[in-house]
Amino acid sequence: MRLTNPRAADFSAASRKALEYPSGTRWSAVTSDPNDPIALALRARTLAAAFRPPVSDRLGYVEDRCRGRKVLDIGAVAHDSERMDSPSWLHGRIAAVAASCLAVDILPAGVAAMQKRGFEAVTHDLSAGPGPLRERGPFDVIVAGELIEHVTDLGMLFRTATDLLSPAGEMLITTPNPFAPKRMWAGRRGMVWENADHILLAFPAGMAELAERHDLLLAEAFTVVPARPPVTARSVAKRVLRSARGTAWRTTGFTTSGARVATRIQSGLTRPPSRRDWFRGETFIYVIRRPDALS
Known part of the structure; x- marks a missing residue:
């Protein structure tokens, strides 16, 4: 006997119903129940429109999106000033290609170090509002690299985008x-x-919700999957040698049960990427825009 999920018909109907609403329609404008199938269908449509294949280079991607544009980089210090001398320091890469680039951070010492190196930077806590940045806007691009996972005020980034982003x-x-x-x-x-x-850790549906609560839209979402180097006899030999030496661990952590010992963190998937694992990359990139910018 065939068993049928009693809610399957509701979800199928909701999926068809969602197509009747304009792109970017907020689910709460249609229903007050976030578990209503129509709410889920609208969110699924937003995510389906936003999802993209992985990119191979996080820094290179951000750099390209900032090239020749007016940029605000939030949290640019990136923990400490020692990173500023690295070629992989995000702000340095952005400033080198942007038409103009303003950095903002809450760390006075880090901002002073940036200014000493010739970068345009200000100390300000955006959770208190745009403050001195309002007169510097609007900006073509606002960058928040590896930041949202650290901040207590999640809405801060989205309020900043609402206040300081140019229309497009x-x-x-x-x-x-x-x-x-x-x-x-x-x-x-x-x-x-x-x-x-x-x-x-932010996830796509949550980012879509945060954007919509601030009258913005999650326009793109994808992960970063570095290109795999070609397999050669030399690379295989190096891998075998590292395993024999016990130096093959890429990521090390600690157990929280039993003896507190260092342990290897497994990488997981090893098969070639497919549409089903577009989202296996260790970093997500989210692109937030004003809804009008997509029309």
């Missing part, structure tokens, strides 16, 4: 992917290896 501007948010195989593998086992300053 965009906010780029990069953040760890909570669904990355390595992160899920460690999480199921209670292992500790994340940055100790992380408060939460």
Whole structure:
């Protein structure tokens, strides 16, 4: 005897009904119940329109989106001034290609170090509003690289985008992917290896909701999956040698049960990427825009 999910018909009807509403319609404008099938169908439509294939280079992607544009970089210090001398420091890469680039951070010492190096930077806490940045806007691009997982006020970034983005501007948010195989593998086992300053990990549906609550729209969402180097006899030999030496662990963490010992964090998927695992990359990139910018 064939069993049928009694809600399947409701979900099918909701999926068809969702197509009657304009793109970007807020679910709460249609129903007060966030579990209503029509609410879920509208959210699914937003995500389906936003999802993109992975990119291979986070820094290069952000750099390209900022090229020749007026940019605001939030949290540009990136923890400490020592990173500023690295070629992989995000703000340095952005400032080199942008038409103009203003950095803002809450760390006075870091901002002073940036200014000493010739970068335009101000100390300001955006949770208190745009403050001195209002007269500097609007901006074509607002960048929040590896930041949202650290902040207590999640709405701060979205309020800033509402206040300071140009009509056709965009906010780029990069953040760890909570669904990355390595992160899920460690999480199921209670292992500790994340940055100790992380408060939460953002996920696509939640980012779509935050955007909509601030009259914005999640326009694009994708992960970063570095291109795999070609397999050669030399690369295989190096891998075997590292395994024999016990130096093959890429990520190390701590167990939280039994003896507190260091442990290897497994990478998870090893098969070639497919449409089903577009989201296996360890970093998510979210692109937030004003709804009018997509029309």
